[in-house]
Amino acid sequence: MKVLIVEDERSMASEMEAFLKKAFYLCDLAYTAKQGLEKMEENEYNFILLDLGLPDKDGLLLLQEARKNCPDASCIILSARGQLEDRIRGLDLGADDYLPKPFSLLELQSRMQAVIRRKFGLQDSTILIGDFKVDLNKRLVTYNDDAEIELSKKEFDLLSYLLLHKNRPVTRMQLSEHIWGGFSDDDYDSNYIDVHIKNIRKKLSTWSSVEWLQTVRSVGYKVKI
Amino acid sequence: MKLFTKLTLFITLSKLAIVILFVWLLPFLVNRIAYQYNDYYLKEQKRKVLNVIGRSGIDAYLQGEPSYGSYTMLKEEYISLEPAGKTAPPDTIATLRRVVEGDTLTYRVLSHTFNYNNRNYFLEVGKTTASIGQYNQPLQRMALYVLIGLIVSTIVIDLVYTRLLLRPLATIIRNRLVNARFPFRETTPAIQTSTTDFRYLDDSLTELMGKIREAFEKEREFTSNASHELMTPISILQSKMENLMMEEELPxxxxxxxxxxxxxLNRLKKIVHSLLLISRIENDQFPRSDSFSIREVVQEVRDELEHRLQEQQLTFHIQLSGQVVLAGLNHDLIFQLVYNLLNNAIRYNKPEGQIIIRENYTPRKPYRLIIRDTGIGIPEHEIGTIFQRFKKVEKKENEGYGLGLSIVHTIARYHDIGIEVSSQPGTGTEFTLIFPLPISTSGYKRVI
Structure with missing residues (x-):
């Protein structure tokens, strides 16, 4: 997967690059709209991550150019403006998603995955973990291909988020922000994420071992494959 | 008391005092005038008599007799002339008793001594006191009627004029103070008046509101810009930390x-988000065009907070009919408002405590939503400041950042929703939201 990151804050761009590299994305960086446009003309991209607040051009104009130059690329807008009209205009102009700054890199990757699943819906969306199979499209967890395990909506969201970021510690905060969005609570020492994880473990372990769902002490959780 | 009422009262009472004073003085005054006129009349009579004597001699009266006396038919007036001693006392006018043909009557008597042909004569002209005061009663009555008529008409004129004069003041109060909504975006035209005081007052108020609006706009702009500027560094920091967290073999x-x-960092993020939200509300960026019943929203908030209710083992009572549909609201903001209040009700509650949400609605009265908890309560001296930004009640574990209630306040103000707070430390807090909006009950056509 090739990704073009158009972001004028170099520090931000390089962090995004570092993160996405670990998830096996190939990244190009552009710090201005002009550079971005040049890169778009030269290369093919699967993703364009576009910051709206560019110094030389309105990001929304660049988005229109991007749609022309790289019609196959999926665009995700990253913006500190975060206003509803920007969001609507961005999506109207053909962006696939919109992520207000500041965002979590995990969330960014999760959105990118979602866009991929949406665009290539027929692709295999199942993940094998232990003796379980998780179908992200049908939102199903099955054991040995027949026993269906019922998880609540939030439990499934938690599990799939951990699966997406497998082998990395995911903090309670990142989890709660993903699940509850802007309404995630102020007090992170609260144990409601733990309650959900406990439920997931309880439901799954009646069928098979869930050793792969690990607790990272004082941080959060991790799916170890 | 209103100025107009005060003026009305003053005008009426002062005129009433004048009437009472006049009624009290009137008999005395009329009497005095009657007597004065009578004395003048007696002097005139005396002058006529002396004239006759001067022209025709004293015998025109005496006709050889030593004395003369004459009276009118009903003995109302009399005249007497008789010789007097050597001394000539000065004229007197006095009220005296005289016997006329066996009747004793009270007269006002003028006594005069004069010299004629070297002899002194004593002249008396009298008039009964009863006849002097005979017009007093009708005169008094007449005067009273005229006075009352005058007073009533002046009161009416005064009131009409005062009302006319004070009308610009009422308009100023209505336009500038009662109907003006913070942050005074809508400007009403200057008031029409020729009274310079009112002109000055109106101009000053308009200017003052302009200044407030300006200061408010500046603050809002600053908050908005500062928040946006903060987003980028926060974003960078967050990414750096997330990447750090993923380092292999991290101790x-x-x-x-x-x-x-x-x-x-997340705490900083929340604060900036809250400030941004407040400035966006104050910037009119949320359309107020949704209609819904409060029960729907409360239910949504409850679903969102379910895990925390369970965690604290709180009992949650929703006593809402769902019949009343409120219009002209922004759903997301009302959700946020209810969310923040319920979140506080949970945060400051006791374990196994209660939260009760009920409504109070009678047709044509504002809809009231009451949220009550059994939490730690708010000390009385802090109730006045809980809606201010960054004000905190006493430090406690799980403390928020002090913006939740100021968001509540901003949203409420944005929708003209009134908030009442009553609290008893140790027992709980009750928030009442008063919706002043057009209301329709479900089943009827919506008002907006």
Missing amino acids: EVLQKKIMDMMKT
């Missing part, structure tokens, strides 16, 4: 440190 101590930093 647990460091992991915990990074975790703490992320928590702190």
Whole structure:
């Protein structure tokens, strides 16, 4: 997967690059709209991550150019403006998603995955973990291909988020922000994420071992494959 | 008391005092005038008599007799002339008793001594006191009627004129103070008046409101700009920490440190988000065009907070009919408002406590939503400041950042929703939201 990151804050761009590299994305960086446009003309991209607040051009104009130059690329807008009209205009102009700054890199990757699943819906969306199979499209967890395990909506969201970021510690905060969005609570020492994880473990372990769902002490959780 | 009422009262009472004074003085005054006129009349009579004597001699009266006396038919007036001693006392006018043909009557008598042909004569002209005061009663009555008529008409004129004069003041109060809504975006035209005081007052108020609006706009702009500017560095920091967290073989101590930093950063993020939300509300960026019943929203908030209710083992009572549909609201903001209040009701509650949400609605009265908890309560001296930004009630574990209630306040003001707070430390807090909006009950056509 090739990704073009158009972001004028170099520090931000390089962090995004570092993160996405670990998830096996190939990244190009552009710090201005002009550079971005040049890169778009030269290369093919699967993703364009576009910051709206560019110094030389309105990001929304660049988005229109991007749609022309790289019609196959999926665009995700990253913006500190975060206003509803920007969001609507961005999506109207053909962006696939919109992520207000500041965002979590995990969330960014999760959105990118979602866009991929949406665009290539027929692709295999199942993940094998232990003796379980998780179908992200049908939102199903099955054991040995027949026993269906019922998880609540939030439990499934938690599990799939951990699966997406497998082998990395995911903090309670990142989890709660993903699940509850802007309404995630102020007090992170609260144990409601733990309650959900406990439920997931309880439901799954009646069928098979869930050793792969690990607790990272004082941080959060991790799916170890 | 209103100025107009005061003036009315003053005008009426002062005129009433004048009437009473006049009624009290009137008999005395009329009497005095009657007597004065009578004395003048007696002097005139005397002058006529002396004239006759001067022209025709004293015998025109005496006709040889030593004395003369004459009276009118009903003995109302009399005249007498008789010789007097050597001394000539000065004229007197006095009220005296005289016997006329066996009747004793009270007269006003003028006594005069004069010299004629070297002899002194004593002249008396009298008039009964009864006849002097005979017009007093009708005169008094007449005067009273005229006075009352005059007073009533002046009161009416005064009131009409005062009302006319004070009308610009009422308009100023209505336009500038009662109907003006903070932050005074809508400007009403200057008031029409020729009274310079009112002109000055109106101009000053308009100017003052303009200044307030300007200061408010500046603050809003600053908050908005500052918040946006903060987003980028926060974003960078967050990405850096997230990447750090994913380093392989990270010692647990460091992991915990990074975790703490992320928590702190998240707190900063929340504060900036809240400030942005407040400035966006104040910037009119949310359309107020949704209609819904409050029960729907409360239900949504409850679903969102379910895990926390369970965690604290709180009982949650929703006593809402769902019949009343409120219009002209922004759903997301009302959700946020109810969310923040319920979140506080949970946060400051006791374990196994209660939260009760009920409504109070009678047709044509504002809809009231009451949220009550059995929490730690708010000390009385803090109730006045809980809606201010960054004001905190006493430090406690799980403390928020002091913006939740100021968001509530901003949203409420944005929708003209009144808030009442009553609290008893140790027992609980009750928030009442008063919706002043057009209301329709479900089943009827919506008002807006």
